[in-house]
Amino acid sequence: MTEPFVHPYIPNTAPESKAAMLAAVGAASVDEFYADVPAELRLDRPLDLPAPFTAEQDLVRHVDGLLAKNVSTRQRLSFLGAGTYHHYVPAVVDEVIGRSEFLTAYAGEPYEDHGRFQALFQYQSLMAELLAMDVVNVPTYDGYQATATALSMAGRMSGRRRILVASDVLPAKLSKVRDFVRVHLDLEFVATIDGVADVAGLVSRLGDDVAAVWVETPSHTGAVEAQLRQIADAAHAAGAVLVVGTDPIGYGVLTPPAEQGADIVCGDIQSLGLHQWFGGAHGGFIAVHDDPKFIMEMPSRLFGLATTDVPGEYGFGDVAYDRTSFAHREEGKEWVGTAAALWGIAAGVYLALMGPQGMRELGEVLLARTRYAQQKLAAIPGVALGDGAIHLREFTIDVSGAGLTAAGLVEALRAEGIEPGVPVGEQRLLVCVTEMTTQLDIDRLADAIARLDTGSALLDRRDTDHEASDTAILEEQSA
Known part of the structure; x- marks a missing residue:
């Protein structure tokens, strides 16, 4: 008979203790x-697990061997996205969040506070300006949680159960949201048309039991929703709210959802100065208008500006703390859990460094590179775009006409040091480009895919004039 294992340093593993x-x-x-x-x-x-190592150097060698199996996007050409993105992180971001007054072991909660509340207040202010909203929370665990909380807020305010999902949602995000809300909300899906919402189909499903319409823009496939105003008007006419899940990276050029009727805007800040880090540093944001009905349903912390007992001096601290799960504990409407305050500071530094002009230029580059990649890949015989919507950063291609499968394409191109994208079907591939993706990178991907289709000629590697330049693409989209 095998003796039960008792860890020498964990007494609770002893049978008597258990x-x-x-x-x-x-x-x-x-x-x-x-x-x-x-x-x-x-x-x-x-x-x-391996047998215990008696020498520290043996353990270090073993762990180094495991870590060496990882390959970062700095080591190979990557077109991977699907929720975690390869954007440039300015050196000053890492420098600031590495300072001892900010860098802590848990949840951004130092034992001594040296400007953290002010830094997070500034992050919230910058995010509010970018999103054209009034109130933004201290980051929650990730964008998945933020979206689930936003939908729960809508349900609590209305007392209704139905949520109409009007766009394609990242499967991992949908799984997390569904798990979070399944007890008190019912998700119903409205089919999309050409990558974006079917407004007529959505309107036909609205009723007085709908708590919210949930739209993702850009969607799972990178499609930008062009009919948010019509969706908002229809939702409001039925007494529902419009919850928009989004990535803030494009709002230097795109019209913010709040200016198109959105009531709650939520998402992830990973794109704003946070590294990929083999899965990403993630933080969720929830933004609302200056309406107490919405604000008092937010379970997460808000930092605001307050006067002090000293004339002319100001301080920074919690706003309406008694509405939070931190104050109510088990009696709270919702438990927020681990915050991601350090990532909020990182995003604040990033936004302050970029400024409105920098965010505008970044948005223009993302739109232009996305369109260039679409045109370049769609020019390959047998390859077609997944839909005709406007896309930001991500889009799908259908490779069935080239006699390829998405999984086979990925396997073949990995051998060339290229991660071409994420399969989203047997013959559909989700491709992502950022400002880190050059036109030559896109050309290399297109050449590699074209070579897989033996029935088509190779794309010209020597095309150095880039007929669809960034400027030309932007002029085309403006027209």
Whole structure:
């Protein structure tokens, strides 16, 4: 009989300790704690770990070997997106968030506060200006949570259950949101037309039991919703709110959702000065108008400017703290959990450095590079664009006409040091470009795909005049 493992430094692994703890909570076994976890998600076997290392240098060598298996987007040409993006992070961002008064072990909560509230107030102010909103929260865990919270706010305010989803949503995000709201909200999906919302179909589904219409723009496939005003008017006529999930990176050039009727705008700040880091540094934002009905439903913290007892001096601190889950604890409307305050400071530094002009120029580059990539790839015989919508940063291509599969294309191009995108179907590929993607990078991708189709001629590598330059693309889109 195998003896139970007792860790030398964790006394709770001893059978006697386990039995006492189970008796104290009235459980027969540890398995009862995991009753809500589906059986197919449980490991049901010991972890695949090596034998313990007795020497530190052996452990370091082993861990170095594991880390060496990672390949970053600095080491190969990447067109991967789908929620975590390769944007440039200015050196000053890392310098500021590495300072001891900001860099902490947990949730941005230092034991001594040296300007953190002010830095986050400034982040909120910059985000509010970018989004044309009045109130922005201190970042939550990620954009997935922020979206789920935004929809929950709509449900609580209206007392209704139905949420109409009017655009394509990133599958991972949809999974997280569905898990978060499944007890109190019902998600219903309205089919899209050519990449964007079917407004007529949406209107036919609206009723007095709809809490919110949820639109993602850019969508999972990078499509920019062009009919937000019509969607907002229809939602409001039914007594519902419009919740827009978005990425703030494009609002130097795009019209903010708030100016098109959105009531709640939410999303992730990873694009604003946060590294990819093999999965990304993520932080969620929720933005609303200066309306107490909405503000008091926000469970996360807000930092504001306040007067002090000293004339002429100001301080920074919590606004309406007693509405938060931090104050109400188990009695709160919703539990926020771990915040991402440090990433809010990073995004604040990024926005302050870029300024309105920098964000405008970045948005123009993203639109132009996206359109250039679309034109270049669609010129390959047998390759077609997934839809005709305007796209920012991401778009899909259909490679069925070239006799290719998305998975096969990815496998083949990885051998050339290229990550061409994310398969979103058997023959559809989601391609992402950012300001880090040059026209020559796009040309290299197009050449590599063209070579896979043996029935088509190679694209001309020597095309150095880039017939569809950034300027020409922007002029085309303006027209």
